[in-house]
Amino acid sequence: MQYFFSNDKTNDKIVLPREESKHCVLVLRYKIGDIIYVANGKGTEFTCEIIDTKNSLVELKVVDKKEKVGKVDYYIHIVIAPTKSNHRFEWFIEKAVEIGVDEISFIECSNSERKKINIDRVNKIALTAMKQSLKTYLPKINNIDKFSNVISKTTQQNKYIGYLGDCSTEFLSHLAPQQSSYCLFIGPEGDFTNEEIETAVNYGFNSVLLSKSRLRTETAGVMGCMILNGTNHE
């Protein structure tokens, strides 16, 4: 089984975006009459019949649909400072989506080495990971913003901040309750400053340990996703 992505649906017709169409027809050699599965990034899986492939655009007729596929009763928001290495940063996106995340935000911190991201590329990686891991929900991805702006807008019920300093004594895995909403801040390679940590505490954040090991930024982000999903394994 394999997912294609499209959010271009009118009545019972779906059109695949150009790249998805090409992949479907030119790489995977699907033909008119074949059945494929489409995820819309919002929880719905459509079973579709290919009815046209002209101009390298695949047109589909919906023959069945399932809603809220894989819906969970918790919400994970990871807020992370992008790493200097694009490669490590993109790896984080892929793995977070694969393991399960609802929202990803990027922050510019005092010690950030990277202050810009290519949001189109990030969205593309997230989409590929969504399809690969047979998920129907595409996480919300927010462009990079200043630490202070992001932290003041955090709305999740449980707020955590992970950093390398040794003030934290509680493991995230022990603190997080089940079936709730979580926001986890992960700092840059140079770590959060004391001022940033203080700001977070003033906003009701708990400082947490993710592991006994010293983790790289991108590993900490993935570890956070694993722990918060794990908390909700029944």
Next chain:
Amino acid sequence: MQYFFSNDKTNDKIVLPREESKHCVLVLRYKIGDIIYVANGKGTEFTCEIIDTKNSLVELKVVDKKEKVGKVDYYIHIVIAPTKSNHRFEWFIEKAVEIGVDEISFIECSNSERKKINIDRVNKIALTAMKQSLKTYLPKINNIDKFSNVISKTTQQNKYIGYLGDCSTEFLSHLAPQQSSYCLFIGPEGDFTNEEIETAVNYGFNSVLLSKSRLRTETAGVMGCMILNGTNHE
């Protein structure tokens, strides 16, 4: 703080291997009289003074040592089929070491796409990850061998096998006891065959779920390390 690696110690003298020596002197510009830290891969951290750097070989005098640094009271053995992509496979090594693993074995399964690995390169990645995450123990790494050979030699107390088929109903995180020894088998991209799973069950393995999500091979390996370390967070 930063670790160098050496296992070349005679009395209170340590010599850094050639590459480590170069990195120390040519890249990081350490000089005679400077203090550096050396991990021997067997749990000992040496505080050393640089006493000579001729011929691009760094000679050190041990001024202090700590043994069993970061020693844990559990043992994690991950047995994994290498992925087709070198890149994904090497990522697994790095992250497993960073998060914490005691032994890694590679298996050739019926559905394996990769039947050879470059063991020198694997050891090098493990060593770099060990230093980066300030660990003093280097995991034992075994060269690739057939599934049947590896499974018959497994000695850990708790044996688990993870795969994509839906027979498993228990999460690894619920099954694994604290302070024990664990062996976790992770299959190739084409999954274990029914025969391999049956063999594992006959050898006393429990089939387990690592996540509610469909994970790639390399993600499953890392997830296993995270869960088994997490089990032992006090």
